[in-house]
Amino acid sequence: MVQDVATVARYTIEEVAKHNGKIEKTHPGGRDMLEEVAGKDATTKFLDMGHSSDAKSHLKTLKIGEIVENQKKDKRKQNVESNNKPNRSFVSLVTCGLVG
Numbered sequence: 001m002v003q004d005v006a007t008v009a010r011y012t013i014e015e016v017a018k019h020n021g022k023i024e025k026t027h028p029g030g031r032d033m034l035e036e037v038a039g040k041d042a043t044t045k046f047l048d049m050g051h052s053s054d055a056k057s058h059l060k061t062l063k064i065g066e067i068v069e070n071q072k073k074d075k076r077k078q079n080v081e082s083n084n085k086p087n088r089s090f091v092s093l094v095t096c097g098l099v100g
């Protein structure tokens, strides 16, 4: 894990890839959906699915960090922080793999 100046925990894709185990948690969209992306950057899939604000709030509680900037593939900036901080890329999907 790499700490940057903003003290946000940053994970490389290689670190995320170590957490590709089976998910023990429940998910309204099905466990398979999460297992498919465990150990990967799931940002695009999460965003494309059009999750509700409830889902985004829940995600906020699971977030442990972000993927290092130059390894982010999805350039969309999706704010899931309640305080509307600008420029916080939505990469929290690594949490799905890391908590599993």
Ligand code: HEM
Pocket: 027, 028, 029, 030, 033, 034, 036, 037, 042, 045, 046, 049, 050, 051, 052, 053, 054, 055, 056, 058, 059, 062, 092, 093, 095, 096
């Ligand atoms: C930690 C990350 C995730 C959280 C917290 C989460 C949470 C949720 C929640 C709360 C719902 C219920 C519907 C809603 O409120 O939007 C849902 C539905 C769903 N999610 Fe996720 N989700 C996550 C990741 C993903 C990913 C990565 C995928 C796709 C690969 C996915 C696919 C789906 C699908 C297909 C549904 C069902 C939609 C429907 O039946 O209308 N989710 N998710």
